[in-house]
Amino acid sequence: MSNAIHAQNRWNASLMPNYGTPNLVLERGVGSTVWDVDGKEYIDLLAGIAVNIAGHAHPKIVEAVTRQMQTLGHTSNFAAHEQGLKLAERILEATGRSGKVFFCNSGTEANEAAIKLARLTGRTGLVALHGSFHGRTMGAISITGQPKKHDPFRPLLPDVQFVNPNDVEDLQRTITDTTSAFWLEPISGEGGVLPATQEYLNAAQQICDATGALFVVDEVQTGIARTGSMFAYQNSGISPDVLLLAKGLGGGIPIGAMVAFDEHADLLQPGLHGTTFGGNAVACAAANAVLDLVETEDLMTRAKHIGAEIERVLLPIEGVEMVRGQGAMQGVVLKDNVASIVEARGRELGVITNAPLPNVLRLVPPLVITDLELAKGLDLLARAIAESS
Template sequence: MTSTWTERYQHSMMNTFGPPKLTLVKGAGAHVWDVDGKEYVDLLGGIAVNALGHAHPAVVSAVTEQLQTLGHVSNFFATEPQLALAEKLLALLDGGPGKVFFTNSGTEANEAAFKLTRRTGRTHVVAAQQGFHGRTMGALALTSKAAYREPFEPLPGDVTFVPFGDEQALADAVTDRTAAILLEPIQGEAGVNVAPEGYLAAARRIADTHGALLWLDEIQSGMGRTGRWFAHHAHDVTPDVVTVAKGLGGGFPIGACLALGHAGELLQPGNHGTTFGGNPVACAAALAVVATLEADEVLEHVTVLGQKLRDGLAADPRVTEVRGEGLLIGLTLSEDSAAEVFASAMAAGFIVNNPTADRIRLAPPLVLTDDDAAAFLAAWPTILDGAFS
């Protein structure tokens, strides 16, 4: 029973996340099952990670075959999956020549990018309020939320936070000593805040004026999540640095720091490293994800289905705003009832996320079916009834 598993968790796991909401035992597609046998439609996707859902045969096959061939070699050697994935990511980024550094997670990708910015000879970084870039000390220094930062201060300094989407505030904060501007095209952790029209283009101009790098954190918004390979492609902007992770490996831990042009030359031997980053198994998993998204025309599906979900969610008057692109969706409730909506949805067999008191976030597998989306929309008014009553 769930209570038994929860007790085991409390006795053996550090209390960094609080008690788990569920103990899950298996998954298939966009569905998961808990230890009591109850089935759920997973509309969170491991927080935008499980791009192909659970137990997708392409990922299972790729990982199995690679493990039977070559599992790990360290960073002293290269492997074919590593090189193929680096080349593919740069092609998908479509920003010209560049270089890739592989990591095991998003926060590690941001650590690599943070160190890369220091190689410019400058230390100042301008980042956005409500942004989230990870929990390691460097990434945390770039994250504005006081509750995350304050218990671990002093953190690496010389970071200025400005309101997200405010072009004038950004222009006022960046100077000739600024190493980089760090932005998310869509702020996922804050409840899905989308960059206003023209904002990223303005950030590019401001960075160029002061000789700073434009660094875009696409850890949550990248790899097809918005119906494009990268969310910034909708803004016709070429960044200097892009960090990715989450959906890249479809559930297998992998991240990457992509640097274009001269930024790709800033890290040199001895400047940074990793034992597991670029592991051939992780790279094989990521290649399988990308190939499947391409072959099955999933990005078009993401665009169409995402619009249907946003329209359906917005139809209820208890939802005051719906934001997002593709299958990264955020909505604001008319009351601070997000925790109650989460619980009501789970009781109805749907997993959603409540990042703030009045916001719900959806980041389901990109292979979410039309039927599953329709079932959720049909249940949505009843879920809200259970939360608002």
């Protein structure tokens, strides 16, 4: 029996079946290459779903986390510490706006915090997109536009309405002066790497401004240099009231953040929200190391290069309909519903991607991926597509 099959059997016996049985059993990684427990090598074009911006085992992140753990580990929020202060200041500086930050541990928690913040406007209505994804807790699934995730868990939060992506008229009809917040992913990852159009973003901004609804931009997946800007909203000139971050922020260490701007920054008064681990010094140290790397390695420019390469190599492949996205967040839209087959064939050949929709592959590689790793990964994926079409 292979080591992987043995591990899968152990998984089935001791872990809940909510994820199904993982196809991969990984042992170690360096940069954008990982190895499984049987020694097989893979190019990682998924990065733990848009998390490992600095790849695996980046020495600067290892060093930052180790040094922080040796200096001051967990404190709870009864104490402030330099890493958390510095991280909040740097996030705000990257937005160039006045605001305040709340730290949590995941994307779901960032969304959950924003749902509570929206309630503090005194309004209850929430508007989000069909096909969107904002997390798995009861609040976050309530604003996730995927009925199959709702049905087993009803009743959900009341007063939530869903609109069609990139449909300005639907937005005009639905957002009113009883809407507390409109929720948007600049590029919907789970929705098939589907970017919001510039026209839609402009309309959303204008409608939120006119009705007083908060404009909540969920950048859990798009944030932190992935799309070629620090935050994807900066590619379009919109100005959210609330910005949500997680995934790439910690470079592999769990951390999430909600940023509320201007007059919304002080809505969460003492006692209204909190978390034991949120803003943990070790997680903040990892995030500060990620932000250092974004600067020193010019990862925003790198993200644009990665996106251009993905399109250049994969668009001409027979079986590919279109390549869409921004920077290092690209969806490869296939002509047929064979994305899961391509994903599996890619894995056999030694490249990791995933299929958020039956006809879409998602590529969100580490931003530090080398030209060699990228070329190898795309070559393997091109073969997998050609063989599955």
